[in-house]
Amino acid sequence: MKKLFKNYAATFSGLSREVWWLSLITLINRAGTMVIPFLSLYLTQSLGFTLSDVGLIMVFFGLGSVAGSRLGGYLTDRIGYFKVMQWSLFLTGVLFVLLQFVTTLNGFCAAIFVLMMVADTFRPAMFVALSSYSKPENKTRSVTLIRLAINLGFSAGPAVGGLIITTLGYQGLFWVDGITCVLATVLLINVLNPKKARVLDEIKVENPVSVYTDKPYWIFLVAMALFGIVFLQYFSTIPLYYKQIHHLSEFEIGLLLGANGFIIFLLEMPLVKWLEDSKQTKITLMLIGGLLVTMSFIVLNMTGWVGILLVGMFFMTIGEMIMFPFSNAYAMESAKKGNQGQYMSWYSIAFSVAHVFGHFSGMHLIEKIGFDNTWYIIFGLSLLSGVFLLILKAKTKRKSTTVKKVLQFDK
16 A cells, blocks of 8 residues: 555656646636536526526637637737736636626626636636646646646535535525635735746747647647537536436535546546556547547446446546546647647637537537437547547658658658
8 A cells, every 4th residue: 555655646756846836726726616517507497597598608608718718828928827827817706706696698698708708818828837837748747737636626616516505505606716716816926926936848939830820730629629519518418417317416416526526636647647658649548538538428328327427427537537638738749839828729719619519509409309319419529529639640640750751861
């Protein structure tokens, strides 16, 4: 047991102090965003919106995310990641508190757009900060540590959120969200001030490549957007599936979603370290992760046994643990060719686009054709994402072969 613990602890070695602080800030912020997993339930049960209304609100959720990701990348390249993160966290806290007072459909569409636009300026700035505070050889594990913080917060958030709903009602969630964002801002200002923090990998590109001319990166982005549509069902249609088909309570839903984050917290870092040592390419690992997430939906149609929800969550969790660290690392590696804010903003936008189409289409589909048929369509989209990754893999392999031939010719 002692040796096992030492090996586990060794997977965290070598990461900078700044990355650890950034992870703690992310943990505090993510633990507070407990409204999001319960948003579809809040809108239907507390505000009385239809599933189509919820789908429309989720479109504005995604559009705000697109706008915020693009704005965050632009501002990061011009005023720096620290100022962007600072103001994004603080203003998001204020907006979360105010959101509880919006009760009309049009008002909620506008409010969720503004909230997500402000909140998601944080993402590209955080990725650039993470890249700057990490040594090149530690970037994938640094991303994984951030994800551990996100998932630890996510494991605690829904469980506590379900408890808050049963005792204080949904309004309590908005207050907790707002307060935790402000606390994260205070911590950021005190520990990650650029005058004090160490920059370990400051990348300056003399002639940056425009992301708009990087064809392989766009293939990657399409694959991520399709995968995002699949993955984001766990934040909209899946909670409804748990509630309507398997009759789970909000607290039980919170525990099931929280189990995902807890498993990731325990196992993701050792898994990522082992996969890095396996010498498989990032694209190959993304393909494996995507396949496992695909299976998480297919198993739901195999039986009505409630235990299948745990099996589906297990496949999704393992797939997520593989897909996100290596797709993040691939994006950061690609960003070295150009303006980092621009590259990382488009990586965030890929998932924001998934928010635009994923929630609305998922809600519309379950309303028109039911959950089982929806899962088959989601399965098809996941396979299509894999096709784009295979194209990217073939294109990358051809480019690598060409470079080797040129080097041999020069010799």
